[in-house]
Amino acid sequence: MKKKIAIVGGGFFGMYIAEFFSRSGHTVDVYEREKTFMSRASYNNQARIHNGYHYPRSILTALRSRMSFPRFVDEFRNCIDDEFEQYYLISNQLGKVTANQFLKFCDRIGAACEPAPTYVQKLTNPSLIEACFSVTEHAFDAHKLRDEMLGRLDASSADYHTGISVDKVRQHQNGLLITLRDVVSEGQEEVYADHVFNCTYSHINYMLKKSNIELISLKHELTEMCLVDVPDELKKIGLTVMCGPFFSVMPFPSAGLHSFSHVLYTPHYEWFDKNESPYTDPYVKLNADQKNSAWNYMRKDAMRYLPILGECRYQRSLWEVKTVLPRSESDDSRPILFRPHHGLRGFHCVMGGKIDNIYDAREAIIAQHLVE
Ligand SMILES: Cc1cc2nc3c(=O)[nH]c(=O)nc-3n(C[C@H](O)[C@H](O)[C@H](O)COP(=O)(O)OP(=O)(O)OC[C@H]3O[C@@H](n4cnc5c(N)ncnc54)[C@H](O)[C@@H]3O)c2cc1C
Structure with a gap:
């Protein structure tokens, strides 16, 4: 009816x-x-149109992404940028996965993962980056x-x-x-x-x-996503260092720039909606925030892993409230x-x-x- x-x-x-x-x-x-x-x-x-790689700590989220990725890319073909190379880099310090674990994980979820070409490896600081992988992931x-x-x-x-x-x-x-x-x-x-x-x-x-x-019950984070102009060598490249307190820089097609986010500096602060606590309207909180950019911190940290990122030119930031289920905190599931x-x-x-x-x-x- x-x-x-x-x-x-x-x-x-x-x-x-x-x-x-x-x-x-x-x-x-x-x-x-x-x-x-x-x-x-x-x-x-x-x-980012997720294709599983981002979730080595939540196999269910990774597998669901593997299923929805081809559907999304097919249904929204005209809204997709697939003309850049996406690389996932594994750090040998502070990382929550090793290169071997990441390879095994990709194998388990059936996601293509190949060693990155030499010119990409040469962009990294080998004392901090253990391995670079070429993966299949796009942007919308x-x-x-x-x-x-x-x-x-x-x-x-x-x-x-x-x-x-x-x-x-x-x-x-x-x-x-x-x-x-x-x-x-x-x-x-x-x-x-x-x-x-x-x-x-x-x-x-x-x-x-x-x-x-x-x-x-929800967890909110006040987030800053920086938009930057990258050096020519990176125009058709996305780089994600994972899994841990790291960062990503990848094409942001609607602005013709790259987004730059950092696990430590993109979230400025967090709060929770709970029945027993007073409610805060997230939009009011976002409007009232001073919006002091953490770009310099992001850039400085990222340059240690990939010195070329020091040449990125900051353009502006996107500020938003990011909301996840409280249980996603431990395994980063979505x-x-x-x-x-x-x-x-x-x-x-x-x-x-x-x-x-x-x-x-x-x-x-x-x-x-x-x-x-
Ligand atoms: C920093 C950040 C990075 C992210 N990165 C990714 C990523 O790379 N890939 C990915 O897949 N996902 C990512 N996400 C998650 C993704 O953005 C969300 O899952 C998705 O946009 C949610 O869509 P939505 O329509 O539910 O929310 P929204 O786009 O926020 O839509 C909700 C709408 O409701 C309207 N609204 C609110 N209250 C009212 C009301 N009372 N009456 C009428 N209208 C109202 C709002 O104005 C808004 O337009 C990210 C999120 C953030 C914040």
């Missing part, structure tokens, strides 16, 4: 789920509080992805609205009433939906708090969060730890037979 579905959040997850329901014959409205879609975490990230262009998703929404019957914050949800008859707030005029109205999907990532607890629904009927019948919370997790989210939604 045709249902009325409200999607809260116009990031990649909200847009994809909206298209899915619209194509299944339901009436769908997407509400996004910003002026444009995919302007929060779906833009402010490293743009977040602007192209947004435009692709907007095109798909236009082609479906979904309606979408920007500048609208959904503040509250409450049970009403067989469905739900949500409170919409125009972020400019502050005008409010309540609208009915049979199902509401809360796809607001770091902001997932905002609606819950305002609606007196139990919060979901499962989806899916809470059907969270606190209210018909109210569902969905969060993907990474972009390609959209397939896990879609499968979880289908498996629950939520909307029939």
Whole structure:
């Protein structure tokens, strides 16, 4: 039967789920509080399409990535940059995996991994880098992805609205009433939906708090992703030193620059959403932050491993709140969060730890037979 579905959040997850329901014959409205879609975490990230390599400490996340990578690359072929070489480097100091362990891990997950060419090895400081591997991993262009998703929404019957914050949800008859707030005029109205999907990532607890629904335990980090101009030798190269307190520099296609992130300096600080603690709105916290760049620390540390990185020219930083499940802290896993009927019948919370997790989210939604 045709249902009325409200999607809260116009990031990649909200847009994809909206298209899915619209194509299944339901009436769908997407509400996004910003002026444009995919302007929060779906833009402010490293743009890596994970293919498993990043997760030697979580075999499940690695294997799920291996499955979703080819699907994502195939479905979003026009939004992908696969014209650069991606290298994973293993440090012989402080690393959580050795070169041998990494090779065995790649073998176990069936991911291609070859010794890197000599010209790449020559870029490294051999007293700190044990091995360099050539791997298969790409980047996505977040602007192209947004435009692709907007095109798909236009082609479906979904309606979408920007500048609208959904503040509250409450049970009403067989469905739900949500409170919409125009972020400019502050005008409010309540609208009915049979199902509401809360796809607001770091902001997932905002609606819950305002609606007196139990919060979901989450860990937040205030993050800085630097965008840099790399020397010519690195223009078509991505480098990730792992696994431990290291860094990555790789193409960021939507800006024509490279992203530069560091495990120690990208997260500036962290906090947790817990029921027993006062709630902090992550967006308010991000706006209030002074945003003092840690670029010089990142650069200085990275140069020890790859001296050429000292020649990177800093352009600007992307600041965002990164949200993970508290249990990801120990093994760096990235499962989806899916809470059907969270606190209210018909109210569902969905969060993907990474972009390609959209397939896990879609499968979880289908498996629950939520909307029939
Ligand atoms: C620093 C960093 C690096 C990352 N690197 C990678 C990477 O390399 N590869 C990868 O796959 N993933 C990466 N991720 C994770 C990835 O960005 C997220 O998994 C993904 O973007 C989540 O998409 P989303 O649609 O759930 O969230 P978002 O894109 O944040 O979308 C949520 C939307 O909800 C809107 N919203 C919030 N509250 C309300 C409300 N009350 N009413 C209406 N709208 C609302 C927001 O404005 C926002 O547009 C990274 C994340 C960060 C922060």
